[in-house]
Amino acid sequence: MRLYATVAAGGFRRHATYRVATAAGVFTNTVFGFILSYTYIALWDERPQLGGYSMDDALAYVWIGQALITVCGMMGGGFEDELIERIRTGDIAVDLYRPADLQAWWFSANLGRSAFQLLGRGVVPMAVGWLAFRFTLPSGPGSWLAFLVAVALGSAVSFAIWYLVAMSAFWLMDGQGAVQMAWLGGLFFSGMLLPLNVFPGALGELARVLPWASLLQVPADVYLGKYEGLGLVGAYAFQGCWALVLFGAGRAAQAAATRKVVVQGG
Secondary structure, eight states, X not given: OHHHHHHHHHHHHHHXXXXXXXXXXXXXXXXXXXXXXXXXXXXXXXXXXXXXXXXXXXXXXXXXXXXXXXXXXXXXXXXXXXXXXXXXXXXHHHHHHSSSXXXXXXXXXXXXXXXXXIIIIIHHHHHHHHHHHOOOOOSSHHHHHHHHHHHHHHHHHHHHHHHHHHHGGGTSSOTXXXXXXXXXXXXXXXXXXXXXXXXXXXXXXXXXXXXXXXXXXXXXXHHTTOOOTHHHHHHHHHHHHHHHHHHHHHHHHHHHHHXXXXXXXX
């Protein structure tokens, strides 16, 4: 565990060195937050209580999305390109022979990255959005803690998705196709464009049971107090089950990849 804690700390420090990129990300997230906020204001003026959200809830949803876009990797996990490149060049063989689990190593590094992104690119846009629009805030420390737990679970699901995407490079000529498909899935089915509660009929039902709902929709609803008591436990169970399923699929892909490398190496 000490090894993986060190890797997580290294991931945090690594991303903390990119100060200009962080500042640019904060600026970009804030600008898009304002654009989406005024779009949502126009939409909710025409359709009050759309998706069961008040205007304040809808504005909070916008800024939660801007705060979590990199934390929960809705448009990229922040590590998959590097891992795909190591697979493409064959350097991954060295990683597989190391006395450390490949999935746990990358998960730890991503944990450090997510923690930094929450502090570096999450807090400031959220604060700016609240100062500008005075949207809904959680009712107390317990609600904030419940939200952070949902964010942590969403980040874990995101890692598991992107790890599977990266593993696909063992069998594809180029992993970028899988990256683009996952990018589109994350953008649409996480609720980044519109809350999944707004999606009509069967599309909405499908979107709300896919793993991407764990990245934004569930944390946002926890923040807004839509889940209480057993409902909150159910929301966590939804995220946790997807994390377990996807982590298991990642381990199966890793085991198959290891056998492939051993056979080719032999």
